[in-house]
Amino acid sequence: MTSAAQSVQPKYDNSYLRKKNLTIIAAIAIIVLMGWFASNYSDYDSIYAISSIPFALSWLFTNFMPTADSLQELPEILYQTYSTILAAVASTTLASVLAIVVGVLGSNVVGVSSVVVRMALRVIASVFRNIPIVAWALILLLSFKQGEFTGFLALFLSTFGQLARLFLDTFDEISVGPVEALKTTGASYWHIVFQAAIPLAITQLMSWILYMVETNIRSATLVGMLTGSGIGFIFDLYYKNFRYDTAGLVVLVTIIAVIVIELVSNKVRRSML
Amino acid sequence: MNKELLFEVKDLSKSYTADKKALDSVSFTANTGELITIIGSSGAGKSTLLRCINRLIEPSSGSIKFKGKEVTSLNRSELKDYRTNVGMIFQGYNLIYRLSAIENVLHGRLGYKNVIAGALGLYSEEEKQRAFELLDEVGLSEFAYRRADRLSGGQKQRVGIARALNQDPAMMLCDEPIASLDPKSSEAVMKQLREIVDTKGITCIVNLHQVKTAIDFSDKIIGLRHGKKVFEGLPSELTLDTIKFIYEGTKDEATEVSAMEQIGDSHLKAGASND
Numbered sequence: 001m002t003s004a005a006q007s008v009q010p011k012y013d014n015s016y017l018r019k020k021n022l023t024i025i026a027a028i029a030i031i032v033l034m035g036w037f038a039s040n041y042s043d044y045d046s047i048y049a050i051s052s053i054p055f056a057l058s059w060l061f062t063n064f065m066p067t068a069d070s071l072q073e074l075p076e077i078l079y080q081t082y083s084t085i086l087a088a089v090a091s092t093t094l095a096s097v098l099a100i101v102v103g104v105l106g107s108n109v110v111g112v113s114s115v116v117v118r119m120a121l122r123v124i125a126s127v128f129r130n131i132p133i134v135a136w137a138l139i140l141l142l143s144f145k146q147g148e149f150t151g152f153l154a155l156f157l158s159t160f161g162q163l164a165r166l167f168l169d170t171f172d173e174i175s176v177g178p179v180e181a182l183k184t185t186g187a188s189y190w191h192i193v194f195q196a197a198i199p200l201a202i203t204q205l206m207s208w209i210l211y212m213v214e215t216n217i218r219s220a221t222l223v224g225m226l227t228g229s230g231i232g233f234i235f236d237l238y239y240k241n242f243r244y245d246t247a248g249l250v251v252l253v254t255i256i257a258v259i260v261i262e263l264v265s266n267k268v269r270r271s272m273l
Numbered sequence: 274m275n276k277e278l279l280f281e282v283k284d285l286s287k288s289y290t291a292d293k294k295a296l297d298s299v300s301f302t303a304n305t306g307e308l309i310t311i312i313g314s315s316g317a318g319k320s321t322l323l324r325c326i327n328r329l330i331e332p333s334s335g336s337i338k339f340k341g342k343e344v345t346s347l348n349r350s351e352l353k354d355y356r357t358n359v360g361m362i363f364q365g366y367n368l369i370y371r372l373s374a375i376e377n378v379l380h381g382r383l384g385y386k387n388v389i390a391g392a393l394g395l396y397s398e399e400e401k402q403r404a405f406e407l408l409d410e411v412g413l414s415e416f417a418y419r420r421a422d423r424l425s426g427g428q429k430q431r432v433g434i435a436r437a438l439n440q441d442p443a444m445m446l447c448d449e450p451i452a453s454l455d456p457k458s459s460e461a462v463m464k465q466l467r468e469i470v471d472t473k474g475i476t477c478i479v480n481l482h483q484v485k486t487a488i489d490f491s492d493k494i495i496g497l498r499h500g501k502k503v504f505e506g507l508p509s510e511l512t513l514d515t516i517k518f519i520y521e522g523t524k525d526e527a528t529e530v531s532a533m534e535q536i537g538d539s540h541l542k543a544g545a546s547n548d
């Protein structure tokens with residue numbers, strides 16, 4: 001009896017950790033190999049690339065340094081920055097509302113009772129999430145003209161996709177207890193959504209929404225180059241006209257705007273806790 | 274207080290899986306202004322019984338009658354009205370922790386409100402005052418505007434009681450309301466429930482782990498074992514042998530039986546003084 005009990009005693013087994021180490025070494029080897037193949041294939045010379053960094057940096061600094069001349073364009077730049085921020089905030093807000101609706105209705109905790117509808121919402125969210133913003137911009141350019149609305153729509157659709165997926169997870173993870181408690185008071189479905197589900201999830205929802213506002217200001221710049229709107233558009237314009245100093249000013253203003261927005265949203269986030 | 278029949282369960286069964294009955298043909302009745310406790314080891318089917326009563330779980334078979342009306346066949350909106358009449362409090366309190374104590378208590382009114390007013394949390398001045406009075410009643414008026422997550426366990430449970438009372442219920446279901454509380458808070462919560470039953474005539478059905486508490490506070494005790502009712506009677510009728518049988522072969526056996534052995538037969542007096 002005793003010997004049988006001893007033989008099932010768990011013992012130290014070094015093969016588990018050794019296997020893990022081997023996996024890591026193999027992964028590193030594969031990455032190095034792939035890098036080597038890729039650079040051969042594309043004629044990429046890493047020695048040359050690294051040695052040219054100092055030169056590239058100094059070229060950037062001398063040419064993109066804003067000059068007194070470029071300051072004349074500042075009002076226009078500020079106006080375009082303002083409209084870009086507005087587009088980012090408006091598209092994120094609208095997308096958030098729609099994403100919350102999808103997140104609630106598709107949730108396993110507070111969703112609609114029909115499994116088919118819940119699955120359909122999940123599929124829609126997944127499809128939208130996997131279409132990158134640049135693809136949206138290019139698709140929309142086919143049916144709409146260049147302009148602010150096209151940029152706004154691209155931002156809206158891509159934000160909706162990302163947030164819908166995240167909010168489905170968020171509303172799946174709220175605790176069942178309080179939702180059940182409101183059910184037992186005789187509360188109706190929408191009472192439970194607004195008085196339990198959303199208060200239970202709000203900190204997380206706000207955190208994601210603020211994060212999307214921040215990323216969307218950056219994305220709006222990029223999308224603007226394609227759709228011909230906002231700060232991305234004027235950057236493109238100055239750049240193609242060789243007015244690098246003014247383009248540099250645009251970059252500077254964008255960076256400052258992004259930092260300010262980040263500071264503001266951090267403050268909001270902290271006050272929400 | 275005039276006691277009359279409020280509630281009747283007949284041959285109630287529930288199977289989660291085909292091979293096992295979590296609840297097996299349980300029948301009992303409850304009068305107005307009665308505190309009934311349901312004892313049994315964990316897994317005996319106490320929660321299942323309570324949750325079938327307000328149809329958080331659909332029973333597999335049997336009948337539930339509330340004020341003479343069959344509960345198992347209620348439609349959606351009738352079920353909502355019925356639930357408004359039956360409050361519930363939980364072991365884990367189940368409050369919305371972001372919200373203040375008074376906002377949680379106001380949730381008790383949702384069953385009376387239309388969709389818009391309820392969703393937006395628009396309550397009348399009267400409702401707000403009543404919520405405050407209820408918090409005062411459970412001794413929490415000074416914490417009315419404090420966030421629920423900053424209250425102690427005992428305080429959270431009393432907010433839960435105030436929320437249920439705000440429904441103006443005829444009956445309250447309490448699923449192990451003191452299982453997460455220290456002895457002092459447990460005593461306070463049980464006294465609160467006893468007072469609600471005696472002064473408001475609300476019927477309370479309370480799931481309990483501890484036999485001792487059941488004997489001290491209830492008008493009637495029901496013992497469950499493997500989903501079957503194995504005892505129903507006054508606290509004074511509960512013998513050591515019955516307790517042994519209810520808990521036999523379960524992991525709660527040692528604690529409950531030895532606790533009752535220590536107290537001995539003195540509980541007969543405690544039970545008698547309750548009438």
Ligand SMILES: Nc1ncnc2c1ncn2[C@@H]1O[C@H](COP(=O)(O)OP(=O)(O)O)[C@@H](O)[C@H]1O
Pocket residue numbers: 289290295313314315316317318319320321322
């Ligand atoms: N949702 C569920 N699905 C399947 N089995 C369950 C579920 N809830 C409870 N049970 C089972 O039903 C039995 C009774 O459980 P429960 O009513 O929670 O007992 P108690 O509240 O007395 O501890 C247990 O065997 C438990 O495992």
Ligand SMILES: [Mg+2]
Pocket residue numbers: 319320321449
């Ligand atoms: Mg239980």
